[in-house]
Amino acid sequence: MPLKTLFLNPPSFENFDGGASSRWPATREIESYWYPVWLAYPAGMLEGSRLLDAPPHHVSADETIKICKDFEFLVLFTSTVGWEGDQRLAEAIKAANPSIRIAFVGPPVTTSPDRALNECTVLDFICRREFDHSVVEFAQGKPLHEILGISYKQDGKIIHNPDRPQVEDLDAMPWATKIYKRDMDVTRYNVPFLLHPYIALYSTRGCPAQCTFCLWPQTLSGHAWRKRSTDDVAAELKWAKENFPEVKEFFFDDDTFNIQKVRTIELCEKLKPLGLTWSCTSRVTTDRETLKAMKDAGCRLLIVGFESGDPQILKNIKKGATVERARAFAKDCHDLGLVIHGDFILGLPGETRESIRNTINFAKSLDVETIQVSIAHAYPGTEFYEFAKTNGFITNERMEDGGGHQMAHIEYPGLPTDYVMEMVHRFYDEYYFRPKAAFRVVWKAIVNRDVPRLYVEAKAFLKLRAERNRAVKEKRSRQADPPATVGAGA
Secondary structure (H helix, E strand, O other): OOOOEEEEEOOOOOOEEOHHHOOOOEEOOOOOOOOOHHHHHHHHHOOOOEEEEHHHHOOOHHHHHHHHOOOOEEEEEOOOOOHHHHHHHHHHHHHHOOOOEEEEEOHHHHHOHHHHHHHOOOOOEEEOOOOHHHHHHHHOOOOHHHOOOEEEEEOOEEEEOOOOOOOOOHHHOOOHHHHHHHHOOHHHOOOOOOOOOEEEEOOEEOOOOOOOOOHHHHHOOOOOOEEOOHHHHHHHHHHHHHHOOOOOEEEEOOOOOOOOHHHHHHHHHHHHHHOOOEEEEEOOOOOHHHHHHHHHOOEEEEEEEEEOOOHHHHHHOOOOOOHHHHHHHHHHHHHHOOEEEEEEEEOOOOOOHHHHHHHHHHHHHHOOOEEEEEEOOOOOOOHHHHHHHHOOOEOOOOOEOOOOOEOOOEOEOOEOHHHHHHHHHHHHHHHHOOHHHHHHHHHHHHHOOOHHHHHHHHHHHHHHHHHHHHHHHHHHHHHHOOOOOOOOOO
């Protein structure tokens, strides 16, 4: 028997959606959670294992420590934002169960393995990049020095084993949905623009796009695009539909789901007979024929990273897309009846007050169903981080406000962080307080019988909006009235 293993997406800030579940770890404006798909694969390879996704199940740190007493091996997926708290949790777990072995996985330990091992002395090892087979081999008894892709300490010296090749045969991996059925309550997962309850899974790994800010392709999944066979994907969804009758929507949470036209259309032909409602990520380069095939196969919504409405910023971040192409894509989706959730980021390289205004106006002209406005975060390991660090644009290393909510931490000449924070909420206000947009949100809630859900989400958003606006005002007040300097003779 392998070591009894707990795969943990750890408790952190209240309602924190991070680590194994999100490319952009943060506490959202509205409580929402993605699935910890990365942890589900190795959990499916080890008999007697358990996947504990603490945040959506509201499992506290104390409860987690108690649960860990029954396990021999802990695999914890950490994040840059949650690193300090994850380290303290691991130390407490080790104190309560001295014999437990502990491994950390995730972007922070990939980019800074030495720092992780030096700061968190209870770690037995860390995994760099994809970790599925590394943790499974350890649980099955393989010695540390024989396991590829890990780093560990031996006699006070840090050892970096050779890199592990990326997983190529994705069809050989377990189905994540079977681990959801075994270990998780799918009704705990909510994303405001998806039908509830929903289930997320991957049909591919990696992303060939070169976006400078994107975390996972640069630190975890890589740029090599690998795909499951369409038969395997369709078989998993058929099983999931039968085993989760309460689920209203399935979401392909791939880095880029439909980047290859032929494969997308082939998969759609196999999904169509299943009668599913599904959604996915998409790039604006997807053509109309592919979008139509997706719609005909049951696709309802696309998450689209528009990022900016400023042509120069799109070039700066190597988006590989243009404003004109984005407009044509949005028109095709509107014509075909595909819903768009648009993602935008303020504070990317080259951002100015004018470019922010361009992006707000651009978003309103697209008139997509819902939007997410994020603050640019320069995560270690990304090209964006190196750019910001080299040029001295990082004002501090903290990306959150003490509760996990995003805070601006990059400041360009003439663009103070408090202005970026203010414009995030002005963006939302200008977008959603248009009569057309407000009516659309309310009407969809009525049609989908989600009015109570909309009320809770609106209340949470407005509360955070008020707190952030108050923080901006307080910062400006401190800047306007600096403390008096005490004279030398005082």
